Every structure is written in structure tokens, then in C-alpha cells.
Amino acid sequence: MRLFIFILSLLFPFLPTSAQPKHEVRAAWVTAVYGLDWPRTRATTPQTIRKQKEELTDILDKLKAANFNTVLFQTRTRGDVLYTSAIEPFNSILTGKTGGNPGYDPLAFAIEECHKRGMECHAWMVTVPLGNKKHVTSLGSRSVTKRMKEICVPYKSEYFLNPGHPATKEYLMKLVREVVSGYDVDGVHFDYLRYPENAPFFPDKYDFRKYGKGRTLDQWRRDNISEIVRYIYKGVKAIKPWVKVSTSPVGKYRDTSRYPSRGWNAFFTVYQDPQGWMGEGVMDQIYPMMYFQGNNFYPFALDWQEQSNGRQVIPGLGIYFLHPDEGKWTRDEIDRQINFIRNHKMAGEGHYRVKYLMENTQGIYDELVENFYAYPALQPPMPWLDSVPPTAPSELTVTDIDSGYTELKWQAATDNDARNKPMYIIYASNDFPVDINRPENIVAQGIRETSYIYAPILPWNAKKHFAVTAIDRYGNESRAVQK
Template identity: 70%
Template structure:
């Protein structure tokens, strides 16, 4: 057994040395945490000037993510029974203004979506699902709290309130919230956190529901099935509204014991009743962001287990970069780098970074290392062929004008089989003809909405002689590129 462990460790070290060119398709995500203002906001939006400062704080985060070629923002949209958008169901989070339910004078989710899209990044609405907060927090929410409005689906447990997954109406309540978000905002995904029972909650107060709905199952299996029913109901509901919107969850990082290593009694399947690999097998998740906030052999075999049971869906391990802080742990940066190398070597879809504060603070130089090495080129979103596999038509009539150091490209619009959406465009450039569109370093812009693009390099030596343009849909299907050869 000890020999096997040493061999596995050596295998990992060898893999970490085999660096490849940065991939063209990769999710590069960061969690932007609003609860307690951990990442954002720091300013209360109580005056017009304060609103602008609050917005500027978010723009600074998005700009820095864009500069390091991140392409996905997981924007916290619901925390503990309160929200960061204009809802008819739950109140505004107090972090925005200092007062629960008070409007900040703008819609933070709408603002975040628009600004992410301007920068070519996806915005996913990050939803804390089951916990509702402690008694004091619920009391501050007042009459708009779900505990007041819909008491039957809520239960108290260990001085906190929770939605009750065992009540069949819980999934309908959550879907009401998701319907508001998906219908009213141009989001790219809904991302669920805490879609689970409290840890080791053997005395969770759901015996009444178990007697009514258990149907001979063990209580453990019944609880797992309850969460699966919620996931299934919401996944299907989202796909009916907007099939291109990604549905994802961040489950506990270790699914259960693997053939390689023990989870040491803390895992998704037994500890919090998440059958997340079952969700992948059933096809009711597009992505899974397992919370892999571990290192060494507590990370690698369990990350590999997710990939081996992905059933063709996207596995994006969440990396615990907060442990690089001396106040949180004693990690060194090379631990995170090895994890990124391992994720890439084993064909996973990308990485998520928890949380954005540590990127903004460049903890142990991680941000610089990502920007200069691992994310030095842009990356496109991996496609989702289980939803749609037909690319848009190839752009045509590509033309070019040069003017005062600018290069202005124009082309004819592409068409997509999904008439609900217009294609976006990807711009490639190179000093060689034809432009190799398989190489990530040739991408100079993505998610371009119109049929005109102006290339304005900051440095003369960044200018390029040759250009190509392809079309891409919201499922990640990319057309062939039209090439432009200069005379």
C-alpha cells in the first residue's frame, strides 16, 4: 500500500513537468464573493457618488480578470435568503447599502452581466441554495424572508434556518428564483452552492417528510434522491427557458472513497447526501466545480475520480487559492501550479479559483504567474455538444482597412441554427498566412457582437499582417474561419 502511494506521487510529479502550450478551450473561472463583502462590495451605495464607487470596485475586479485572460465570472447572486438583483421574491442583500431590502440604485446582476460581456467573459449567477442563515439574519430579512413567506418549506437546525429538501415544494421555490434570473438577465450560467444537507446532519428535522415520502427507502438514500430531484427539476426548467444557459454545482470536493484513496469520512455522497456523479450520469449538469480545496494526495486521486466519472460533461476543479494566505494555510504557489498542470494533463475542462480577492492581491505572485504563463493567451469556452453541435455559418466578405495605426475589419454576418441567438465572432491574427486558428496565441478577441472590429495594438511590435474571423454560438460551436490575405 505504501509503495503504491509513493509510485502515485512520483507519477504526479512527472506529469507536472510535462507542460504543453496553453489550451485553446479552457474554463478559467473566479468566484466573486458578496457575502460579508468578502470580495465585493466594500462601499455602501447610499449616494450617487457611492454607487459609482461600488460599481468601480467591481469594474476593477473584472478588468484585472480580463487582463489575465480569465473567461468566467461566478458572481454571487443569492447568499442566505437574500439577493443581489431586483427580485419580487427575496430582498436585496444588506451588503449593498447597509440595510436589508434597500435598493442600491441600480441592478448589480444586470451591471455584472453587461460588464462581463463587454470584456468577452461569461457571467454565471452563483446561487447559495439551501442555507438561509442564522436566526438573527432571518429576523433582519423581515416579512420578505422565505421563513415568513413560505414557512412550511423551512426548518430550523442548530440555530440556523434551511430550506427543507424533503419538502416537494422546495424545488418549486428555488425554480421561481431561477426563473426570475434566467428570464430577466442575459446570464451564461446558473451555479449552485450549498445544494446539500448540513454536514453529518443525522438529526436534521425531516422525519415528518420522510414518513410521508420515504416509500421504503433508507433515510440516507431518500435524502440523496431529494437533492437529485431538485437538480433535475431546475436543470430541465432552465433548459426550457434558455437551453444554452449552463447549469452547474460546486459539490464537496471528494465524491466518496476511491479505489486509490480514502476520503477519511468527509465526502459528498455520505456526508452531505450529494450524488453529484449520479447527476453527471443522468445528464442533469453541464458542469461540475468540485471544491477541491486540498493538496497532495487529497487532491489528485479525487480530481481524477471526477474526470473518470464525468460522462462527457465538464469537470472544473475549484482550487483553494485562499490557502496561499498565511492567515488561511501554509501552501506555497507551486502547489497550485501542480494542480493546474494536473487538470490540463488529464483533460479536465478548466479551473475555478476560490476566491477573487487572492487574485486581486496577487497572493504569492499567483496572479502574475497566471497572467504571464498559464493564462498568457486567451481561451474559448469548451463546447457543449450534448446540447447543440451545429456551428454557425462561416463569415464571408472579410475586408480590412488600415488607418493611423488601427486595423479595421469588416465581414458579413453569420447565421446560426438557433434563431434565438445571434452568433458571436472570434478574431485571430498572426504574422503567418494562413492564420492558424487552432493556436490559442492567435486569438486577439472573442465574443465580438457586431460585424466590425478595430484592432488597436498598444505596442507597434504587436501589430499583425494577417487576420481571420470565425463565428461561435452560445453552445461553444465554432465555424470555420474566413481568412484575409493582404496583397
């Protein structure tokens, strides 16, 4: 009873909505497996290629209109991919045929379209599961189960990479290297980076005898997952240190002093140690899959934040439970969870899945547009990677042009990391100087040129004054030039 009262004291259902923060991750998972979110059309002709692309841009347009800033785009599913890979075949969902070339590179297209809209694109990669026997057979000779049998194991009618084999981390890093080196991704997001649930008979006894070195089986398995995380994190940072590395662990780390996990947690059930990863500094963000209500959400969200070592905790919200076929949640549950996340200064939230945003299930999309995400938000900075902002842009000019539009031009900023050109944030207000601490003054973000055309939605709402700042890919923002 004491715990229940404690949670109510934190979360009385009618809490007022917190003031919108200037920095907040607002993410959505775009699920490609089985075409759950995208695509619906198979790309087999010029017309259907165009239609498949339009389905994705329609999603991105709607996310942009709701001031989302992060897209978790499914890039690898079960041993197959949605980009041009020398290692694994194209997913059949693109063309209806395993390995079928869709006539374009979906990941490159997604990144380009996200960046046009000022949103980040993170490559969401399923790691350890490889699918059932039918799926593995459909991949033919390009399946990793055929090409690298030594790192693959069957278990309960499915195949998995074996985290206990030293070559597994190298294989996964080869895939990650293709993505990070070949594409302008903002992040790589790892899913199912864990053992199967409750797997006492997972077939790794040989590897345990060979590599266990006196550890218990549980600790050895946990160390295996942590070593994969460590290896990939260091590998990504050696290529492009600004690329965010994140995972979506099981939503409860382990029992907390506030509330038990009731036998379902990351640490014991699937051998993940995400708090250890953050403590060691080999993880930039976690998106714990917190698809729970009440006491199964709030104490565990607090636990993640308290043990985050300053890294970004972005709870994944189970908005799919708003659909009557999935659960019996009401939307006020999600409202309370977002309020809680903001009140406890977590980095933001992710929405699983984008379909339920597109369909406005129980009015969730409208609520975000009108209330929680009424104004834009910038990405939270990552000072553990880089804390030096770019120089300020200079020589801002503001020129009225035809049809009520205004053209802004400025001189470029420079950054301490010469590999990255700064991007720009545009602010507008009727007050001078423009207050760049107010998110309602943000007009555009992620601008990659040194000019911008300001077009007010309504002519009588046009703003008189403007400010431009530079921002780097670590989220560090410069001083403003004002006009």
C-alpha cells in the same frame, strides 16, 4: 506506500507546464457575502453607486488582463439577492440596509460588463442555507421563513430550506426562473445544494415518513437533492437551453480505489450524488470544491473526470490557502494542480476566491498572466446540448485607419438556433492563413457586432493577417474567413 508512489508518478513536482489549450474554463468566484470580495463601498449616493460599480469593473479588468473567461458572480446568498427580485430582498451588503435598493441592478451590471470584456457571467446562487436567526430576523416579512414556513426548518441555530418538502424545488425554481428569464446570464451555478454536514438529527422525520416510500433515510435524502437538480435543470433548459447549469459539490465524491475520503465526501456526508447527476445528464458542469493538497486532491480529481459522462469537470482550487491567515500552502501546489488538470484534459479550473487574485497572493496572479494564462482560451463546447456550428462569417474587409489601428468588417453568420445571434472570435498573425488552432493568435472573443477595431499593444508588434470565426453559445465554432 504504493498509492503515494502512484501519485508521485503522475505529479512529480517539477513537471513542465502543459501547452496552453485553446479551450479551457478559467473561472473566479466573486464573493458578495459579508463583502468578502465585493463590494467594499455601500451604494447610498450617486458617488458611492459609481464607486461600487468601479470596484467591480476593476476586478473584471484585472481578470480580463489575465485571460480569465468566466466570472461566478454571487447572486443569492442566504435568502437575499443581488438583483431586482419580486421574491427576495436585496442583500444588505449593497447599501448597508436589508432590502435597500442600490440604485442599479448589480447582476445586470455584472453581466453587461463581463460581456464587454468577452467573459461569461454565471449567476452563483446559494440554495439550501438561509442563515442564522439574527440574519433571518433582519430580512423581516420578506424572509422565506415568514412567507413559506412549511418549507423551512431550524437546525443547529440556523435555518434551511427543507429538501424533503416537494415545494422546495418549486421555490428554488421560481428564483432561478427570475434570473434565467430576466437576464442574459451564461450560466447558473448552485452552491450548498446539499444537506448540512453530518446531520443525523436534521428535522425531516415527518417528511421522511410521508414521502420515504420504503427507502432508507440516506437514500431518500440523496434522492431529494437529485430531484431538485433534475427539476431545475429541466426548467432552465426549457427557458434557455444554452444556459449552463453547474454546481460546486463537496470535493470528494466518496472513497475511491486509489485513496479513501476519510469520512468526508459528497455522497455520505451531505447526501449529494454529483456523479449520478452527470451520468443522468442533468448537469453541464461541476466545480468540485477541491481545496486539498496531495493525495487528497489528485485521486479524487481523476475520479470526477473518469465518471463525468463527458460533462465538464472544473476543479475549484483553494487559492485562499496561499494566504498565511488561511493556510500554509506554497504556490507550487497550485501550479502542480493546474498542470494535473491540463494533463488529464479536464475542462479547466476555478479559483476561490477572487480577492487572492487581486492581491496577487504569493505571486499567483503574476504566475497566471506570465505562464498558465499567457494566451486567451475559449469556452469548451457542449455537444450534448448542440453540436452544430454557425455558418462562417463572410466578406471580411481589413482597412488601416489612423494611429496604427486596423478596422475589420464582415458579413454576419447565422446559427441553427434562431434565438441566438452568433458571436465572433478575432485571430491575428503574421502568417497566412492564420492558424486558428493556436491560442496565441486569439485577439478577442465574445464580439457581438460585425466589426472590430484592432489596436496592437505596441506598433511594431502589429499583425498583418486576420481571421474571423463565428461561435454560438454552446461553444461551437465555425470555419474562418481570412484576409
